[in-house]
Amino acid sequence: MQKKVVVTIAVLNEQRIVGDILSRMPDWVDVIIVDDGSTDDTAKTARAHGATVINHPLNLGQSMAFVTGLRVALMDDYEVIIEMDGDGQHDPRDIPRFVDQMRKTGCDIVVGSRRLGSSYKGEPFFRRTFLPPLTKLLNWITGYQLTDSMCGYRAFKADSLRKHARLLQDMERQYAAAELFIRFSKAGLTVTEIPIHLKKRQHGASYKGLVRYGWGVARSIVRGIRWRKVS
Amino acid sequence: MRPIGVLGLIIASFGIIASFRQYIRRKRILGLILWMIVWLSLGIVSIFPPIVYFIASLFSMVYGPYFIFAVSIMGLYLIVFLLYNALKGLEGQVCHLAQSIALLEYSLERSDQDAKKGGRDDSRSE
Numbered sequence: 520m521q522k523k524v525v526v527t528i529a530v531l532n533e534q535r536i537v538g539d540i541l542s543r544m545p546d547w548v549d550v551i552i553v554d555d556g557s558t559d560d561t562a563k564t565a566r567a568h569g570a571t572v573i574n575h576p577l578n579l580g581q582s583m584a585f586v587t588g589l590r591v592a593l594m595d596d597y598e599v600i601i602e603m604d605g606d607g608q609h610d611p612r613d614i615p616r617f618v619d620q621m622r623k624t625g626c627d628i629v630v631g632s633r634r635l636g637s638s639y640k641g642e643p644f645f646r647r648t649f650l651p652p653l654t655k656l657l658n659w660i661t662g663y664q665l666t667d668s669m670c671g672y673r674a675f676k677a678d679s680l681r682k683h684a685r686l687l688q689d690m691e692r693q694y695a696a697a698e699l700f701i702r703f704s705k706a707g708l709t710v711t712e713i714p715i716h717l718k719k720r721q722h723g724a725s726y727k728g729l730v731r732y733g734w735g736v737a738r739s740i741v742r743g744i745r746w747r748k749v750s
Numbered sequence: 751m752r753p754i755g756v757l758g759l760i761i762a763s764f765g766i767i768a769s770f771r772q773y774i775r776r777k778r779i780l781g782l783i784l785w786m787i788v789w790l791s792l793g794i795v796s797i798f799p800p801i802v803y804f805i806a807s808l809f810s811m812v813y814g815p816y817f818i819f820a821v822s823i824m825g826l827y828l829i830v831f832l833l834y835n836a837l838k839g840l841e842g843q844v845c846h847l848a849q850s851i852a853l854l855e856y857s858l859e860r861s862d863q864d865a866k867k868g869g870r871d872d873s874r875s876e
Contacts, residue, residue, distance in 0.1 A: 553852075575852050579845050587849055591856060692845060 523598040525549040527588030529581050530605035534559040541568035543611045551591050555584040580692030601674045608718050609672045617674035620713050627679040627708040631672035636714030645729045661704035669696050672715055679708055691742050694735030701743030758796030765789035
């Protein structure tokens with residue numbers, strides 16, 4: 520019988536953690552792993568744990584991988600599509616709360632908020648300092664009342680994405696969260712939040728540097744505003 | 751004519767012929783016009799070098815070669831800018847192509863699995 524919930528995870532060289540994430544997934548969800556050009560055995564490990572694996576032939580960027588995962592998920596009759604990071608910072612035990620919140624509120628998108636919840640000790644300075652004003656800026660542009668706009672732990676109502684498929688076309692390749700919210704607000708999609716706890720990364724290092732991240736987000740906002748004017 | 755003028759004329763001739771051949775293949779009129787200006791200028795300066803001083807004086811420049819340097823540098827900036835835009839466009843296309851390949855591979859894999867499953871179900875029902 521077709522499951523109602525699917526989790527999509529974009530990964531890049533997360534061989535050491537992907538197995539652990541998949542083993543903690545509830546058995547009532549399907550999992551799609553989008554391997555964004557890994558050079559290790561991430562895809563093999565994910566397949567061994569029963570996940571559906573999509574391979575990008577080269578590294579295209581986190582947001583491109585996210586869109587690939589969404590497109591694959593939309594090929595089937597899922598009700599809810601959940602996006603989470605593949606670095607072990609998001610807890611699969613929060614998945615039922617995303618689904619419950621969506622069903623309770625009827626919102627199109629449920630975002631995990633580290634501000635409403637908590638984050639690990641030693642969270643990077645730039646994230647603590649720059650994300651709140653960035654979120655305020657996005658709220659001003661979109662009209663949403665978010666507390667954490669950059670969290671990659673999100674749930675989407677599949678039907679809403681099917682109705683607005685063009686929202687996913689031609690996005691920023693790496694840091695599209697800001698652009699995504701601007702597009703969603705233009706399409707009239709509703710957003711709510713739930714508190715989540717962010718864990719510290721156990722293996723490897725983030726590919727997001729301060730300058731690259733800041734520049735990527737700025738570009739994403741400009742692209743979102745331009746898209747809004749044109750569409 | 752000096753040897754350098756002859757060399758310039760030969761290069762200009764090759765450039766003109768190559769530009770026309772490119773135009774016949776690709777039908778890009780703007781490219782043809784731009785490169786014809788470059789090759790014809792090179793040809794004219796090769797045949798009549800003093801003309802550079804005359805043209806430089808029209809732009810209030812005393813020394814002819816300075817004018818050539820200035821125009822060449824500006825032309826190079828333009829070419830680099832055009833190349834940069836072309837590369838950015840190609841990068842976007844490569845990304846979409848790679849994503850399409852990934853989705854196509856997944857669809858094919860799924861079709862294979864569905865076909866195998868269908869075959870197994872048929873043999874069971876028999």
